Amino acid sequence: MNLYAIRAIYVFEMARTGRTLMQSIASPILTTALYFIVFGAAIGSRMGEIDGISYASFIIPGLMMLSLLGESISNASFGIYFPKFTGTSYELLSAPVSAFEIVIGFVGAAATKSVLIGLLILVTARFFVDYQIIHPVWMVTFLLLTALTFSMFGFIIGLWADDFQKLQIIPMMIITPLTFLGGAFYSINMLPPFWQKVTLFNPVVYLISGFRWSFYGIADVNVGISIAMILVFMLLCLSGIWLIFRTGYRLKS
C-alpha cells in the first residue's frame, strides 16, 4: 500500500478546496439560509406539521442530502476530470500507485469536503429552526456512507466525462430532479397513491427517508431498507470503478 501517495492525492485535493474556500463555504450557507427563509419562514408558516414535526425542521435532513449529493458528485468528478483535461494525469498513471489508492485519495477528499459542508448546513439551520437528532450515530453513519458513495459516483462521472458538459449533465439532469422528487421537501405519504408507488423507484427517497429517521425517528420507508439501498449503491459504484480501472477505460489508450 502506497500510503504516501494516498496522502499526496488527499492533501492536493484538500488544498484545491482550500483555495476556493469562500465559494465552497459561502454558497452552501447562503443556499440553506434562502431555503429556510422561503420554505421555512414564508411557506412553512402556512403549512401544518408533518408527523408532528414543524415544516422548517422537517426539511433539514432533505436539504443536507441535497447538498451532500451535489457536493460529493461535483467535487469528486471535477477532481479526477481536471487532471485528464490538463494532461497532468500522466503523473498519476506513471506513478507506482494502484487504482484503489487513487480512488481513496480522490474520493476521501471529496467525501471529507461534502461532510464538512453537510455539518455546516446543520449549524446554519440552528439559526433558523430548532431540531433534535435522536440517533446521532446513525445520522453520522448516513452522512459518511452517502458522502462516500456519491463521491465514488462522482469519480466515475469524472472518468467518463470527456468534456465539461458531460461533467455537469448527470448532476443536473438526473441527481437534482431525483433529490427534489425524493422527498426533500415533503413526505411521500403526501403524494397520491399512484405516485407513492412510482417514487419508490427513486433511490434518493431511501437516502432522505433514512437520514430523516436519524433526526426525528420518522421515516417514509423502513430504515433497514434505506441502509441496504445505500450499501447496494456503494457496491455498484465500487464495481464500476473496479471495472473502469481494470479496462483502463478513458484513462489509458
Added chain:
Amino acid sequence: MDPIISIRNVSKVFPSGLRALNDINLDIRRGEIFALLGPNGAGKTTLISTICGIVTASAGTITVDGHDIVSDYRAARSKIGLVPQELATAAFESVLPQMNFSRGLFGKPADAAHIEKVLRDLSLWDKRNAKIITLSGGMKRRVLIAKALSHEPEVLFLDEPTAGVDVELRHDMWQMVRELRERGVTIILTTHYIEEAEEMADRIGVINGGEIKVVEEKTVLMNKLGKKQLTLTLQQTLSQIPAGLANYPLELSPEGDVLIYTFDVQKEHTGIPELLRELGRHGIDFKDLHSSQSSLEEIFVSLVKESA
C-alpha cells in the same frame, strides 16, 4: 551487466487501428544516455509512454531493472522519472507543493533538503512559492523536470526536453543531464535537435514508422554511416571536371575554384592517393585541402529516407 530496461517484441496498435509500435526490441544499458531519434509521429512518445505505464502495450513485455512493468508495476515505476513532451502542469498550484505531491505519489517520505537541492539545481528555488501558471514556458519545463527528479529516479525519460528552450537553458540542461549520469542515473531522451544527440548521447536509436531502424554507439554510428568529404581549394579555377576524372565522385563548385570528393569512411580504400595522383597528372594544383565528416543530422536524414 544486465540492461536496466529491456523491451521485448513490443507492439502498440491504437483503437483507431494505427500501428504506432511494431515489434520493438531494445535494451537500455545501465547508466547510459540514450537518444531516441525519429521524425514526427515515429512512435517515440508512444514507446516512452508504454514503458512508463501510460499506454498499454498490445503485445510484448518490458522490464525495468528486472521488474515487469505490468505484474510488478510498483517496483518498476518507482524507479522511473518522466518528463513529458507536453507542458502539462497543475496551473493553479505553486511549485513547492507540486514537488511534494510528486514525491509522495512515488511513495517516498517527505525530504525538504532533497527538494530544495533539485529546485536550486534547476534555478527554481526563488520561484518555489509562485503559481505555475505565472511561470514562463521554459520555467514550466524545468518544473516538470524537477517533479520527475523529486523522487530520485534511477531512470529519467526526457521527451523533447529542449523543445522551445533557449540556448542558455539548453546548455544548462545538458549540464544537468551529464551530472545526473555521473550519479548513475540512466537517461533516455528524445530530440529533434541532432546536435543534442551528437553532443550528449552514448548510444543512439533511430525509430521510424514504429520500428527501430538502428541502435548503435554514437561514434560507431557516425563512422559506419558517415561520409567523409575531401575539399580541395584550387590554384586555378576550372570550367569543368576533366574527362579523365569522370569515374571519381567529384563535384565542382559553381565558381570552379573548389573540388569536393566524397568517400565512405567504412571502405578500407579511400581512393585519395589515386585521386591526388590523377590530379597531378592533369596539372591541377591545389592550395588547401581538408576533410570533414557528415553530421548525425545528415546520417539521420539518409536513414529515414531509406526506410520511407
